[in-house]
């Protein structure tokens with residue numbers, strides 16, 4: 001048996017005006033994929049490769065395209081290059097193959113194209129014909145479209161947020177594909193849309209109501225003829241027509257059964273729509289800081305949730321930093337402003353020097369009011385690096401600010417330690433993030449979600465959506481009749 005594998009992942013934030021270009025992807029092509037497993041060791045592709053290797057399947061690698069960080073929508077140029085490479089690899093395979101197993105995100109939005117995964121899967125299907133089975137592992141935050149469903153045979157998504165089951169999801173997808181090829185049956189995936197927008201900070205898998213809903217997923221999986229079921233939660237910070245949640249069911253070819261079970265899962269989700277609340281206590285940012293100052297046990301982590309680089313925030317919005325600086329808040333660590341130029345200036349001045357920097361971007365709503373004009377004066381405390389990332393620490397009169405050379409989704413406390421700082425020495429740690437990464441939990445005596453401005457603003461009801469199809473909950477009430485099968489029709493084009 002021979003199976004084609006590949007990975008194309010991006011979660012695109014359409015509110016962030018900074019497009020994602022090709023240089024923001026790590027690219028591997030053809031045989032290179034096997035030379036750098038470290039690039040994708042924690043992705044669903046690692047699980048896919050593990051399963052096929054175990055079964056002795058010949059694996060044909062194509063492309064790995066992983067962003068160095070999530071950001072704005074992908075430029076047409078970058079996407080077409082990645083798509084071109086992938087199709088070129090598939091087109092260049094000289095012997096027959098049996099199936100295709102891909103690791104995708106499901107919320108890659110492309111400039112001038114929109115639905116990235118739909119476009120990619122359709123192009124692959126057109127190239128390989130109807131006889132080849134295509135199975136894809138998706139992120140839990142996928143926006144599943146009719147084009148994706150019409151082009152792939154199986155779509156399977158993560159079941160945990162924070163995502164700790166990426167490898168397992170890849171493995172499950174590969175197992176389903178392998179079994180269908182060995183036992184020669186078709187895979188069919190039904191999807192039912194749930195017009196609902198929700199942020200990850202209200203839908204952690206270990207907390208209610210997602211915990212109970214994933215219980216329903218497990219029960220559905222046990223039913224005869226069902227191979228995998230999923231909830232995909234969409235990605236709220238992208239303003240496209242097809243943004244929504246969905247329920248997916250993969251069956252061993254039984255279309256009616258898959259549709260029936262997907263509908264049931266969508267109804268269960270719909271019934272719990274009013275139960276989605278912040279899974280961490282949430283306050284306006286300034287209020288969270290005031291509460292944190294009064295806490296006896298420290299550090300208190302306050303999440304600067306509006307500028308979360310893990311969900312496409314730009315990590316240079318200084319509204320919250322400005323507030324802390326002008327309010328004279330001390331014993332506080334602020335992580336992180338990404339600014340290569342500011343870092344370079346710190347290096348030129350050297351440790352212990354005083355420096356005045358024009359930093360970041362101040363915004364109102366989602367509009368930039370000032371760029372590189374907000375002034376801060378402080379003393380350079382340290383310069384350091386961790387892995388391939390360099391950073392400077394600036395002491396703004398008791399408020400320590402980390403400036404990094406590029407965006408970083410901070411999941412490793414070791415980054416802070418490497419700069420000679422310890423989160424435990426501060427009363428307050430401000431982190432540009434979404435829900436707190438499990439690695440930081442041992443450090444935090446208390447965690448609060450600070451509601452702050454940025455491209456990942458948490459109060460979705462106030463976001464300027466223009467394109468999302470309405471009605472959509474919680475912007476409007478929806479009814480059970482709004483839960484519709486996601487079906488490809490030629491006029492969908």
Ligand SMILES: [Zn+2]
Pocket residue numbers: 139140141163
């Ligand atoms: Zn996700």
